[in-house]
Amino acid sequence: MFIRNIWYIAGWAKDIGTTPIARRICNEPIVLFRTPKGQVGALIDRCCHRGVPLSLGTVIEAGIECGYHGLVMDCSGTCVHIPGQKNIPASTKIRSYPVVEKDELIWIWMGDPKLADPSQILDYPVHNDYKNWPHKHGFYRIKGNYQLLVDNLMDLTHLGYVHKTTIGGDPNTHVSAQMETRETSRGVKVIRHMPNCLPPPTYRKGVPFAGHVDRWQEFEFVPPATVLQWSGAADAGKGALTDENQRDGGFSIRVFHGVTPETESTCLYFWSTANGYRQDDPQATEDLYNDVSTAFREDQVMIEAQQKMLEETGEADLVSIIHDRGRIQMRRIVDRLIEHENLQESAAASA
Amino acid sequence: MFIRNIWYIAGWAKDIGTTPIARRICNEPIVLFRTPKGQVGALIDRCCHRGVPLSLGTVIEAGIECGYHGLVMDCSGTCVHIPGQKNIPASTKIRSYPVVEKDELIWIWMGDPKLADPSQILDYPVHNDYKNWPHKHGFYRIKGNYQLLVDNLMDLTHLGYVHKTTIGGDPNTHVSAQMETRETSRGVKVIRHMPNCLPPPTYRKGVPFAGHVDRWQEFEFVPPATVLQWSGAADAGKGALTDENQRDGGFSIRVFHGVTPETESTCLYFWSTANGYRQDDPQATEDLYNDVSTAFREDQVMIEAQQKMLEETGEADLVSIIHDRGRIQMRRIVDRLIEHENLQESAAASA
Amino acid sequence: MFIRNIWYIAGWAKDIGTTPIARRICNEPIVLFRTPKGQVGALIDRCCHRGVPLSLGTVIEAGIECGYHGLVMDCSGTCVHIPGQKNIPASTKIRSYPVVEKDELIWIWMGDPKLADPSQILDYPVHNDYKNWPHKHGFYRIKGNYQLLVDNLMDLTHLGYVHKTTIGGDPNTHVSAQMETRETSRGVKVIRHMPNCLPPPTYRKGVPFAGHVDRWQEFEFVPPATVLQWSGAADAGKGALTDENQRDGGFSIRVFHGVTPETESTCLYFWSTANGYRQDDPQATEDLYNDVSTAFREDQVMIEAQQKMLEETGEADLVSIIHDRGRIQMRRIVDRLIEHENLQESAAASA
Ligand code: FES
Ligand code: FES
Ligand code: FES
Incomplete structure (x- = not known):
């Protein structure tokens, strides 16, 4: 039993780059990555297509490309590309987690996204000093x-x-x-x-x-x-x-x-x-x-x-x-x- | 849930020799071996005596000799020798599986032996050419x-x-x-x-x-x-x-x-x-x-x-x-x- | 299902010294040790405080000191010291097992301690000869x-x-x-x-x-x-x-x-x-x-x-x-x- 509506630490900011990282938090499999433009993504680590962990994929401009058949998910968990297919069904949408980068840490919200308030994250000025x-x-x-x-x-x-x-x-x-x-x-x-x-x-x-x-x-x-x-x-x-x-x-x-x-x-x-x-x-x-x-x-x-x-x-x-x-x-x-x-x-x- | 009445591949024919091999197929423990005369045996990998895997035993002329106390099972799963004892009870019989050697492969039938028809095995002439x-x-x-x-x-x-x-x-x-x-x-x-x-x-x-x-x-x-x-x-x-x-x-x-x-x-x-x-x-x-x-x-x-x-x-x-x-x-x-x-x-x- | 009211062998006497040994017997986690004065202790390998295995601790004159916060248990399973605290509640008492050293072996009694009779331990004079x-x-x-x-x-x-x-x-x-x-x-x-x-x-x-x-x-x-x-x-x-x-x-x-x-x-x-x-x-x-x-x-x-x-x-x-x-x-x-x-x-x- 975990508190859900609270900010947890997902990782050190410097460790989250364009190489995707698989990390389990509150028993949920999550993939963490940073797009070339610097946006941090935290998605459920499971492709909507055949369930392969997205952390085996590749980060591209648009998000993360699944390593198995190339579907692409953006940082919001929306599928933006299916190889060989124009129509993208709504059911391809996967869970994304609110993330905030602060004081050298990546904080993640495991609960109801509507309640995620970054001002509740503790301050640790030491990390910036x-x-x-x-x-x-x-x-x-x-x-x-x-x-x-x-x-x-x-x-x-x-x-x-x-x-x-x-x-x-x-x-x-x-x-x-x-x-x-x-x-x-x-x-x-x-x-x-x-x-x-x-x-x-x-x-x-x-x-x-x-x-x-x-x-x-x-x-x-x-x-x-x-x-x-x-x-x-x-x-x-x-x-x-x-x-x-x-x-x-x-x-x-x-x-x-x-x-x-x-x-x-x-x-x-x-x-x-x-x-x-x-x-x-x-x-x-x-x-x-x-x-x-x-x-x-x-x-x-x-x-x-x-x-x-x-x-x-x-x-x-x-x-x-x-x-x-x-x-x-x-x-x-x-x-x-x-x-x-x-x-x-x-x-x-x-x- | 597996199809049972069908031929599965048990191994490459060249790999099945007089050294017994333990292999699990459709979740059943099986011992595969070939007698000195060339007959291939596929038996449940469990001695009728004390349950030791037969694959730890030795292939002899008559079949496979258990490595623990020397009972011998032939390729049909019939016990043909009990050390120190003449009478061989019928309850010593263990399960044998129909096998066919074809196109460099050993095929095994996991279902009802009465239904095993070798003509149903696919042809792959490449392996003979x-x-x-x-x-x-x-x-x-x-x-x-x-x-x-x-x-x-x-x-x-x-x-x-x-x-x-x-x-x-x-x-x-x-x-x-x-x-x-x-x-x-x-x-x-x-x-x-x-x-x-x-x-x-x-x-x-x-x-x-x-x-x-x-x-x-x-x-x-x-x-x-x-x-x-x-x-x-x-x-x-x-x-x-x-x-x-x-x-x-x-x-x-x-x-x-x-x-x-x-x-x-x-x-x-x-x-x-x-x-x-x-x-x-x-x-x-x-x-x-x-x-x-x-x-x-x-x-x-x-x-x-x-x-x-x-x-x-x-x-x-x-x-x-x-x-x-x-x-x-x-x-x-x-x-x-x-x-x-x-x-x-x-x-x-x-x- | 194990016989409980019987003597089991816990270890070779020469192996039980002032370095505590974790050993599971009849599925119970036990710590074995010998005090500097030579008394052999066999206790449940679980500190009464926070459950840490006592076998990670240190043997001292009075018994065994837990490696986490320093509580001390004697060979009878009685807590004789709590750091920073005079009062020792009775609930700190943990299970101890009767042990006997005989013929180079340490024998342990896993059942009702009232029934433990050392005369029932078998003799093996060879070990003393x-x-x-x-x-x-x-x-x-x-x-x-x-x-x-x-x-x-x-x-x-x-x-x-x-x-x-x-x-x-x-x-x-x-x-x-x-x-x-x-x-x-x-x-x-x-x-x-x-x-x-x-x-x-x-x-x-x-x-x-x-x-x-x-x-x-x-x-x-x-x-x-x-x-x-x-x-x-x-x-x-x-x-x-x-x-x-x-x-x-x-x-x-x-x-x-x-x-x-x-x-x-x-x-x-x-x-x-x-x-x-x-x-x-x-x-x-x-x-x-x-x-x-x-x-x-x-x-x-x-x-x-x-x-x-x-x-x-x-x-x-x-x-x-x-x-x-x-x-x-x-x-x-x-x-x-x-x-x-x-x-x-x-x-x-x-x-
Ligand atoms: S499993 Fe991800 S694209 Fe097929
Ligand atoms: S277990 Fe096979 S002969 Fe005894
Ligand atoms: S767990 Fe042993 S003293 Fe705290």
Whole structure:
């Protein structure tokens, strides 16, 4: 069960070109492509003629040409050419999906096209700001339900266990820090502030702090499945924890986590890492990207094993712990959106 | 749902020897072998004793010896030896299938053995005529329903798209040519005649034509799933298009396409290519074979992707086009044969 | 359907250390480990928190620490630590399985823990006697129901067919020898005695026999799925066949076959080979082990093909032969035990 009337991430904008790409989203087979003139198309990946995936075809000026017998579909899913035949029946029309290119991402609308409102897509200015936030993109396919991955992102205790030998470090730091879970206008934010502490080695390596620092770790969940992460530290006492404008000049990274359900048991993970502390050092941007790449592969191992186990045994008797607060609130928001959609559909059906 | 009372191709005769071969036909597991004296056996590939596939056994004089405990079955499926035991119970008898070796092929009857009439097997004299039609055999396993492959063979528009860079060439040639679809006594024939045109490069390379030619492409479907192809060209005006006897001396190739359902979603593809224009040049025979081998792999990619998509989404809303005429007629013939068989069975049941 | 209230083999004792091992037994996912102090734990391989397999975690002094968020379970399945939380709810308790280490094996009880009685575990002193029975261990995973493997072990005719080119030799030897099938207190024994015959080459190579020998091959089945094999020969006329104490000094090997159901269609095969004829020659121990390793791979091929075929076609119409006697008796014992368990359960339910 997926939320339908919402924007999902279909891909990194730079990956969608004139070579068609097959991608399954919310369990629907979709072909993504960009015409020579730059228009992005997202169609059901199934030719109206004999059902062959259009992603095996060729992008031409007019749209995408099926690789089997040459029918051409434009970006709206309208058939504009049938070889050897003038008359094009209306039944050749196939489903197209609204798409929007924004902040280096292609967003796709899986629900009722009449409700697709691009202004609802979240803003992520970091992706347009290579000067202050030099960044790199990643894309993983994870064999686990998308919510298991969001669970992972909304929980910080796992850092000390899953990433013990990479970015995690000592489990106790992560477990004992004070944590706040705060509803936002659209989602939920998990915040961990560590005032007046000593900066960890990697932070010191990045920025020559004089003494103690105020550290923050903020994870904001935005439905259906995006998490915006901001971690860093600034000289203690500047007020960086309460006033975001006081964070400049310290250590600061932003990680974008965008998760898209592929099937009920797999998901697509689009992420980026932005270096906000040594912007003129490409090696720092690269190192950050590499560290995170490795860490996310460690998460993948856990999530894929968890997926298999839950498929076999269900979730009914699992036990929640205190650190699950952010995760539980995230799930509630998604459940509420699905319920809302079901109610709307019932109302529409009985109208 | 397969036609049962009909001859299917089980294999190339030269491939069936004293090493048993496991092959699934119409979703039944079958072992094929040839005794030292030359008799071909086709038995259900399951020992009556403990169910081990007989294809793991050894062919001996008397038949096939199971590889587990040594029971021996002869070509009629009768158990003729049980190690350590004199008495052979009648319940050891297993199913055998009528087989006929003809024109380099082993044909198998999957239905009621009483109805198996070898005279119904189609003739393909090309396979016995290495002088006028030097030829080579191919065998592919395709992960698609056998009818998707026959669809492919009954349609010529795909040549210009699927085989763009190999044997196909310009799509327009294939799309714009006049086409005729004609019922034959047993099946249907798709014919394309191109009178008085310039011979394409490969034709000219094969035969030193003086000027214009009359070209033909003929595909005859014979149920359940054989397509006999004859393509070529002769000097224009000789009457080659209307009189087959006037085709000698030109460019001419014959391709045999024999498809056997393996399961509902896979099939076995037995094909041969015969060189009818440079019979004394083994390299021409080889080149033709290689070109076709490559092209059929391109078809395979399409068909296997199509199979997956149709398994997921069905065929109900697909749209037929003008070039589907041959395909549709082919399907109608097969449907009629299945319906006929069902009626016979109902009649037999109520008698 | 498996017998539950019985001891199964979970693993070789030497393989269970501080690196946790995931192993499926009677279709239940289990994690096996040994604490630094030496206690062996067998728990359901599923963390009570979010369902991640505990086998991805780390063994510590107190038990096993989940690799995802660090919960710790002790060997009894009790949660003894939740990071960031003092209160440990009772619902965190997970299933633990009684285990016993005996004769180099870890035995596990899959049924009602109250009924687990270690005295019911069979004795295999050979595993503790490296002086008289130097031996080596093997472990294969077989893609076949565990009873198909036990079938194989209870039948000696297969030797001459499956192992024709390895340990089997001439089929007739195996088929024509006199065979006795005898019930024992707990199972069934298949015995083959060949008095006053010439020793085969491998026997002669091992022991310089003066002349004729008395040969024995004894296979004792002990439920649920262990077979204890003793094969050998002694100088003829010493009475070795009737009196086990007269077997010393001849050729003698013992093979332990312990089979554990993994799923309905796969099993775990724990076996050992013991050299009882050239105890001071490590190469003889090695050679015996290697010969048997190869032979068991041949059995595996048969059993895995048989499993697939029986999954498709069932067993209903299979025909038993005279040499199936031991196999049939073995199956009857297992069926009786399952029936007995079902009756007990019904009685308990209606009490
Ligand atoms: S399947 Fe696409 S054009 Fe025929
Ligand atoms: S299974 Fe074929 S002889 Fe036993
Ligand atoms: S899943 Fe084991 S501690 Fe969270």
